[in-house]
Amino acid sequence: MTAVSSFRSGFVVLAGRPNVGKSTLVNRLVGQKVAITAAVPQTTRTRLQAIVTLPHAQLIFVDTPGIHHPRHRLGEKMVRDARHALLDADVIVFMLDATAGVTPEDETVARALKGAGTPVVVALNKMDRVEPMALTALASVVGALGNFQAVLPISAAAGTNVDRLLEMLVGLLPEGPQYFPPEMLTDQSEQFLARELIREQAIKLTREELPHSVAVEIEEFADRPGKDLTYIRATLHVERDSHKKMLIGREGRLLKEIGRLARREIEALLERRVYLDLWVKTSKDWRDKDELIRAFYPE
Numbered sequence: 001m002t003a004v005s006s007f008r009s010g011f012v013v014l015a016g017r018p019n020v021g022k023s024t025l026v027n028r029l030v031g032q033k034v035a036i037t038a039a040v041p042q043t044t045r046t047r048l049q050a051i052v053t054l055p056h057a058q059l060i061f062v063d064t065p066g067i068h069h070p071r072h073r074l075g076e077k078m079v080r081d082a083r084h085a086l087l088d089a090d091v092i093v094f095m096l097d098a099t100a101g102v103t104p105e106d107e108t109v110a111r112a113l114k115g116a117g118t119p120v121v122v123a124l125n126k127m128d129r130v131e132p133m134a135l136t137a138l139a140s141v142v143g144a145l146g147n148f149q150a151v152l153p154i155s156a157a158a159g160t161n162v163d164r165l166l167e168m169l170v171g172l173l174p175e176g177p178q179y180f181p182p183e184m185l186t187d188q189s190e191q192f193l194a195r196e197l198i199r200e201q202a203i204k205l206t207r208e209e210l211p212h213s214v215a216v217e218i219e220e221f222a223d224r225p226g227k228d229l230t231y232i233r234a235t236l237h238v239e240r241d242s243h244k245k246m247l248i249g250r251e252g253r254l255l256k257e258i259g260r261l262a263r264r265e266i267e268a269l270l271e272r273r274v275y276l277d278l279w280v281k282t283s284k285d286w287r288d289k290d291e292l293i294r295a296f297y298p299e
Helices: 022-030 073-087 104-114 132-143 162-172 190-204 241-248 250-270 290-296
Strands: 008-015 048-054 057-063 091-097 120-125 150-153 215-224 229-238 273-282
Touching (some): 008 022, 008 073, 022 048, 022 057, 022 091, 022 162, 073 104, 073 290, 091 162, 120 132, 120 162, 132 150, 150 162, 190 215, 190 250, 215 290, 229 250, 241 250, 241 273
Parallel strands (some): 008 057, 091 120, 120 150, 229 273
Antiparallel strands (some): 215 229
16 A cells, blocks of 8 residues: 655745845745845845645745844844744754854844754855855854755856755644645735836945935835726835935936836736836935834834
């Protein structure tokens, strides 16, 4: 008699300092863009769940804000959310940037994981940019930071060893049910994803301090009957009037370019035409005001 194979499922939390490639790995695993990415630390501000369904398992990857030393109330919320996510994990992926070695913030994350009581796999990202001997030495140093199941070099951008990582994680999951339909890739709403795609373009087209101070609020998101069109009105909030001028740009050119690029991404996501109506507002020091943080990033 043939044994019935068991189905495994659970929550895999991606932990690490900011800008090590957690969101890039999520997109690679899912096979579609569900998390925004940028070469700016602290791009991810809220938890995002991405779903990978295999014939024998379902993994719910939880992309968290990077654990860092916060400088404002928003940062405190981000770190709190990241640490809270660890409590619900069945498996944790501790992700590091192999090109940077082990930083003090990486050591902070490692200490936080010691008390988690959950299996931890280390993913050394950007392995393709490090010499093999240096990578081996780094893996040894990282392995000494905790009691890890494995230390695996990967490249989230190129996909190297990502299948091996996935296979390893499945083996660590408990037996369990399929939580989501197989076609579902994320539990986030279309409005959430549209908001993040707008913010992604604002980040990529601005510099230095400005990306950190931008929040996007969706004020209207509605289908136009008979037009196969979705109207989206969104406000980009910044902390200073000088930031507002920078974001709008001369004769509104920068804001128009943000809108053009974001609309293209949102239309690909929604698979329909979009009219994107963008506005900019100064909300002074919003990152230190709990009521505005809750408004822009509701639980």
